[in-house]
Amino acid sequence: MFEFHLGVDDLAATWFGYSALQEAVLSLRARHWPLRYPEQQPWIAGWQDRYETLDTALLESMIAPVGFVPDFLTPRPLGPRPDFSAELARLAATPPEVVRADVLEAYRGGGRPSPLPPVLAGLIDDPAALAARTAEALDAYWTRCLVPAWWPRARSVLEADIAYRGRMLSEHGADGLFADLDARLSWHAGVLRLVDPHPAVKAVGTTVKVAGRGLVLIPTLFGLGAQTDVTQAGPPLVCYPARGKATMAEGLGPAGAEAGAVADGPLAGLIGTPRARLLALLETPASTTELAHRLGVTPGAVSRHLGALAAAGLLERNRLGRSVLYRRSRLGDAVVAGRPHLAAGG
Numbered sequence: 001m002f003e004f005h006l007g008v009d010d011l012a013a014t015w016f017g018y019s020a021l022q023e024a025v026l027s028l029r030a031r032h033w034p035l036r037y038p039e040q041q042p043w044i045a046g047w048q049d050r051y052e053t054l055d056t057a058l059l060e061s062m063i064a065p066v067g068f069v070p071d072f073l074t075p076r077p078l079g080p081r082p083d084f085s086a087e088l089a090r091l092a093a094t095p096p097e098v099v100r101a102d103v104l105e106a107y108r109g110g111g112r113p114s115p116l117p118p119v120l121a122g123l124i125d126d127p128a129a130l131a132a133r134t135a136e137a138l139d140a141y142w143t144r145c146l147v148p149a150w151w152p153r154a155r156s157v158l159e160a161d162i163a164y165r166g167r168m169l170s171e172h173g174a175d176g177l178f179a180d181l182d183a184r185l186s187w188h189a190g191v192l193r194l195v196d197p198h199p200a201v202k203a204v205g206t207t208v209k210v211a212g213r214g215l216v217l218i219p220t221l222f223g224l225g226a227q228t229d230v231t232q233a234g235p236p237l238v239c240y241p242a243r244g245k246a247t248m249a250e251g252l253g254p255a256g257a258e259a260g261a262v263a264d265g266p267l268a269g270l271i272g273t274p275r276a277r278l279l280a281l282l283e284t285p286a287s288t289t290e291l292a293h294r295l296g297v298t299p300g301a302v303s304r305h306l307g308a309l310a311a312a313g314l315l316e317r318n319r320l321g322r323s324v325l326y327r328r329s330r331l332g333d334a335v336v337a338g339r340p341h342l343a344a345g346g
């Protein structure tokens with residue numbers, strides 16, 4: 001068990017963020033364990049042809065048999081939304097002795113060692129070359145498979161989670177924030193407890209005096225439970241499963257199944273099919289880019305419809321960093337449900 005003792009100053013210094021590099025690396029877990037990540041399988045199937053042109057032997061060796069990942073692949077984010085290229089440069093510059101140690105530790109598997117696959121066995125004694133080849137392989141995977149459509153959708157889910165958590169903290173304080181962050185976490189009297197069932201993690205459990213450093217909270221699409229990192233420099237970090245990660249597979253295709261019923265109903269006759277589809281999709285927050293992909297249209301077309309819907313009071317906008325997320329307002333919910341009088345208090 002890990003115990004984090006936080007004072008008022010620590011809560012004030014707590015911040016949320018996510019790591020594009022971490023999500024890229026951990027997405028490889030979904031290839032190893034499809035039943036654990038069913039929402040990712042339509043995406044994987046969609047880019048399979050492109051994936052097969054990559055350095056697949058190295059990419060798949062990044063996930064050890066027990067699911068551990070060498071730590072150098074996921075450097076601690078230095079800010080809320082670090083640039084992928086900057087993170088990749090940090091990975092490539094990892095000291096060779098750290099690269100070697102991290103790979104061997106991941107394959108030791110907390111007391112259940114596994115042999116290194118041939119690609120790693122051939123590079124482990126030249127860790128600088130291993131880091132360089134790894135960075136190159138991840139860059140190609142990111143560019144060819146993730147950036148075109150998956151990352152805009154994933155980023156929207158992560159941004160929506162952060163927006164929700166921030167609202168919980170502002171409206172309900174630390175009790176409200178940590179109450180539903182993850183089942184492994186509990187909060188009482190200034191102490192955040194994390195109980196990880198993995199024996200290797202239990203063995204290194206400790207008490208952490210945060211002592212003014214603050215706390216970093218990182219949502220991920222590939223966590224099965226909250227995890228922590230207290231070994232690297234900087235404030236303690238807790239990574240937790242993103243709220244809404246199961247929605248990653250929703251609405252894939254030209255129109256989106258969840259929009260079909262509304263798009264063919266009376267609302268489409270009132271405001272038009274494109275805007276009806278958008279309202280149907282925006283039960284959960286999404287960006288212009290994600291919506292364009294899901295509907296199979298240009299971002300410009302989506303932007304015009306979003307502007308009109310927002311002007312009519314049917315949508316709310318929330319800017320998070322460089323992204324703007326849209327979500328149905330109370331009036332928008334009522335219109336989709338066919339009961340606009342309820343939003344007006346009727």
